[in-house]
Amino acid sequence: MSKTFYIETFGCQMNAHDSEKVIGTLEHEGYSRVQDEADAGLILYNTCSIRDKAEQKVFHRLNEYKKLQGEGKKFAVIGCVAQQEGEKIFDKAPYVSLVSGSASYRNLPQMLARLEAGEQRITGLDDRQTDETFETPFVARTNPHRGYITIIEGCDKFCAYCVVPYTRGKERSRTANSVLDEAIRMADAGFTEIQLLGQNVNSYHDPSAKMTFAELLAAVGSIPGIRRVRFTTSHPRDFTKDIVDAIDAVPTLCDHVHLPVQSGSTNVLRAMAREYTRDWYLERISWIKAAKRNISITSDIIVGFPGETEEDLEQTATLLEEVGYDAIFAFKYSPRPNTPAINMADSIPEEVKVKRLQILLDRQRETQRLNYERHLGEVMELMVEGHNRQRNQVIGRSTQNKTVNFTTTQPILPATGSYVSVRITQTFPNSLLGEALAS
Structure with a gap:
């Protein structure tokens, strides 16, 4: 098996952060992340079972890519649907080799070693009563700020x-x-x-x-x-x-x-x-x-x-x-x-x-x-999250977790992760519009 992997994450912010820790663990174990399933030796789906028909979406995705099994690729279903469906996943999708709930992520290095040794059906499904948490220094954080x-x-x-x-x-x-x-x-x-x-x-x-x-x-x-x-x-x-x-x-x-x-x-x-x-x-x-x-x-x-x-x-x-x-x-x-x-x-x-x-x-x-x-005319400190080049606007977030789109007279747009003081000039039900103050 090629030590490359592709991971797709479904669901909440906790799942997204779990994936950051899983990615970091995989990279520490010598795997390289790729951005396309076709280039990966191991394909992981980090799943969420909160939404309606969540498991159906996972099995649909698995079915889309089962043709890649013939190329020697391995599949892993991790997260909430993995814990919910358990070994039934092997019956519905026999080409899956690893099924693990989030409570077993700390055992991921050992499960990977078994996968590399050729085991076909590896599970991490019995740790829901554990007192241990998934702590690792190897976290592939996607946002540097x-x-x-x-x-x-x-x-x-x-x-x-x-x-x-x-x-x-x-x-x-x-x-x-x-x-x-x-x-x-x-x-x-x-x-x-x-x-x-x-x-x-x-x-x-x-x-x-x-x-x-x-x-x-x-x-x-x-x-x-x-x-x-x-x-x-x-x-x-x-x-x-x-x-x-x-x-x-x-x-x-x-x-x-x-x-x-x-x-x-x-x-x-x-x-x-x-x-x-x-x-x-x-x-x-x-x-x-x-x-x-x-x-x-x-x-x-x-x-x-x-x-x-x-x-x-x-x-x-x-x-x-x-x-x-x-x-x-x-x-x-x-x-x-x-x-x-x-x-x-x-x-x-x-x-x-x-x-x-x-x-x-x-x-x-x-x-x-x-x-x-009520925010009209207020000055807010925003953390810059991105840029809307088409509108020539900067996207920021306030401490109250509100999105503000703002303009600036500076020739260079403020960098992502920087902090800018902005006066609110227009309001909408879900967002605010503003102008950056001269620094």
């Missing part, structure tokens, strides 16, 4: 609709020293923004009992050279006031909190096994709104969960207006394998789910329009 650190893996929440506890295993946290050591190495390498990751990032519990999550946030934000620290995704059950206090106290902590509510109805939240009420959630929102800094709030919403009534939907809509989210990510419910909700009667027709989703999006759009209008 913004980097990610996974501080907690797995999930213990078992929400009725969610497959993550069954695919990523139980919650297990890295030590605070391990996280800080990696953050310091990143700062020394020139990174100025760090994002801490976890399925429930604020459920972090330091195995060495040295730091709370809020204390870890503050410590990362105090590292010389780090200008921005973000974290995602938080769970309301573990969202504590000291997190807001840390954001107020440490200027490098970004003034943005992503706090998924999923529904504004306590009845639906109970059916979802979220284990909090609407009032519990709104209490946490009140902490954020009482902060000295103006903290942007975003959320996730599921519509059409089994048993959701029109009254439940209206409660979600009124919650959106009461909180005044800067953005939401809203989805129609779809049953996922192995979850408790799969046994619930999915009684809401698809066309009703589509209608309900649009109702929420329309009402949220007006809230966002008003929220973004």
Whole structure:
């Protein structure tokens, strides 16, 4: 087998960062990355099972490239669909040689050695109860300015609709020293923004009992050279006031909190096994709104969960207006394998789910329009993310995680990763327009 590889990543930011660590591990084991499947000896698919029909998309992709098997190429399915489907993948796609869930990534070097030795069916599927995390110094970070650190893996929440506890295993946290050591190495390498990751990032519990999550946030934000620290995704059950206090106290902590509510109805939240009420959630929102800094709030919403009534939907809509989210990510419910909700009667027709989703999006759009209008005339510091040459604009992101397209009178456009002060001149429901201030 040629020691070249191609990897395709599906799904969330955690999957993308997992791929950075997998790529780094492969390269440390002597593999070279290529950009085309046809040039690779090993083809990996890092999969996500959150979205509807996720496994179908993976098998479709595998089927597209099975003709390459005759050229001696090897295939690996890793990630959530690998854990979910397990050895059934070998039955559906016999040309696959390696199937591994994310909890087994730390064993990747040994699995690669077995693959190179000619083994045909290698699995890493039995580690969901492990206490170990996937820590490696070999991370192929794709962005030289913004980097990610996974501080907690797995999930213990078992929400009725969610497959993550069954695919990523139980919650297990890295030590605070391990996280800080990696953050310091990143700062020394020139990174100025760090994002801490976890399925429930604020459920972090330091195995060495040295730091709370809020204390870890503050410590990362105090590292010389780090200008921005973000974290995602938080769970309301573990969202504590000291997190807001840390954001107020440490200027490098970004003034943005992503706090998924999923529904504004306590009845639906109970059916979802979220284990909090609407009032519990709104209490946490009140902490954020009482902060000295103006903290942007975003959320996730599921519509059409089994048993959701029109009254439940209206409660979600009124919650959106009461909180005044800067953005939401809203989805129609779809049953996922192995979850408790799969046994619930999915009684809401698809066309009703589509209608309900649009109702929420329309009402949220007006809230966002008003929220973004408040930034008119404001001066923001932006991190440059790219350039739109056709429009002669620069693309930047604020500490509140808002996208700003801006112009500059300078003959040379600011470099990606640099920081620029910009005055906001025009607002839209999802973005802002501005002009760079003379430096």
